[in-house]
Amino acid sequence: xxxxxxxxxxxxxxxxxxxxxxxxxxxxxxxxxxxxxxxxxxxxxxxxxxxxxxxxxxxxxxxxxxxxxxxxxxxxxxxxxxxxxxxxxxxxxxxxxxxxxxxxxxxxxxxxxxxxxxxxxxxxxxxxxxxxxxxxxxxxxxxxxxxxxxxxxxxxxxxxxxxxxxxxxxxxxxxxxxxxxxxxxxxxxxxxxxxxxxxxxxxxxxxx
Ligand SMILES: [Zn+2]
Numbered sequence: 001x002x003x004x005x006x007x008x009x010x011x012x013x014x015x016x017x018x019x020x021x022x023x024x025x026x027x028x029x030x031x032x033x034x035x036x037x038x039x040x041x042x043x044x045x046x047x048x049x050x051x052x053x054x055x056x057x058x059x060x061x062x063x064x065x066x067x068x069x070x071x072x073x074x075x076x077x078x079x080x081x082x083x084x085x086x087x088x089x090x091x092x093x094x095x096x097x098x099x100x101x102x103x104x105x106x107x108x109x110x111x112x113x114x115x116x117x118x119x120x121x122x123x124x125x126x127x128x129x130x131x132x133x134x135x136x137x138x139x140x141x142x143x144x145x146x147x148x149x150x151x152x153x154x155x156x157x158x159x160x161x162x163x164x165x166x167x168x169x170x171x172x173x174x175x176x177x178x179x180x181x182x183x184x185x186x187x188x189x190x191x192x193x194x195x196x197x198x199x200x201x202x203x204x205x206x207x208x
Contacts (some may be wrong), residue, residue, distance in 0.1 A: 004170040008035035008143035014046065014198050020081055021070075026088040033147055034146045036140040038097045047084060048091035056092035057153040058083040059141045059162055061099045064106055073113060074190055078182035083156055092156075093148065095141045102126065103135030121193035133197065138162055142169030158200040 011032040019025040029046040036042060060083060066076030080094075087094055101109025104126055112125035123133040142165075145153065152172040155163055156179055163173045181202050183191060194200040 001111045002168060002170050004146070005139045005143050006035060006037060008033045008037075008140075008147045010034075010147050014147045016044075018084065020084070022081070024081070026084065028084075028094075031144070031148065031176055033144055036143055038140050040139065040140060040207060042098055042140050042144060043096040044148060045084075045094040045096065046092075046096060049086040050091045050093070054092050054154050054172075056087050056090040056148055056177065057095065057145070057150070058087060058092075058156040059095045059097060059138055059166075061097050061102065061136055064100060065109075072184045072186035075182040075184075079179055082180050082182070086156060090154075092154070093145070093150065097120050097136070097138075097141060099136050102133075103137070104129070106130055112172075115188075121197065122190055123193055123197040134161065136161075138165040139169055142166055142171050145171055158194075158202050160199050160201075 001003040003105065011034045012031055013031045016028045016030040026047060031044040031046065034040065062081055063074060063076035065071035066074045067080050070077050083094055091093050100106045101112065104112070108129055111129055112122065115128055116122060120128065126133055135155065152174050154165065154175040154177055155173045156177045158178050163176055167173055178201060181204065183204060191202055191204055193205065195202050
C-alpha cells in the first residue's frame with residue numbers, strides 16, 4: 001500500500017565543504033526541513049551532479065560511535081564514508097537520519113552492546129531491553145525526498161526494509177545498489193546478525 005506522507009518543506013540550505021579523516025574531500029549542500037513527522041533534525045546532503053536521474057540515495061542512520069569515533073563494533077563509519085564518495089561520483093543525496101542504534105537511542109545502544117558481550121546478537125539485545133529488533137522508520141526520509149523534488153531514486157543499500165518502506169511512502173526505487181562490505185574482527189558477528197536476522201544482502205567471508 002502506498003501512502004504519501006505529510007508534506008515537509010525545505011527550511012535552510014547552505015554549502016558544506018567536507019573533508020574526512022583520510023583526506024577525501026568534496027563539496028556538499030546541506031538541507032534542513034520543516035514538517036518532518038517525527039520532529040527529528042534530519043539532514044540531506046546533496047552531493048555531485050544531481051541532474052542525471054535517478055539520483056543515488058543513501059539513507060544513513062546516525063551512529064555516533066561509528067560515524068564520529070570510528071567504532072569497530074559496527075560498520076557505520078565505513079559505510080558513511082563509502083556512501084559520500086559514491087554519491088558524489090554518481091550525483092544524489094545522503095539522508096542523515098537521527099535514529100541512533102536502530103532507533104533505540106544512544107544510551108540504549110550502549111546497553112545493548114553490554115548485553116552482546118554476554119553472547120546475544122544485536123537484534124536479541126534490543127528485544128531483551130524491551131525494544132523492537134529495528135525501530136527505524138523511513139517516513140521522514142521519504143518526506144525529505146519529496147521536499148527535494150525527488151520521486152524516483154537508485155537506493156544505495158543492502159537492507160530490504162529501507163526500499164520497502166520508501167516504496168510504501170510513494171518513492172519509486174528504480175534500482176537498489178549494494179554497498180561494500182566492511183568487515184573487521186570486532187564487527188563480524190554484528191554483520192552476520194544483519195544477514196541472518198535483517199535479511200541484508202552482504203557477502204561475508206566464510207568462517208575459517
Ligand atoms: Zn554503527
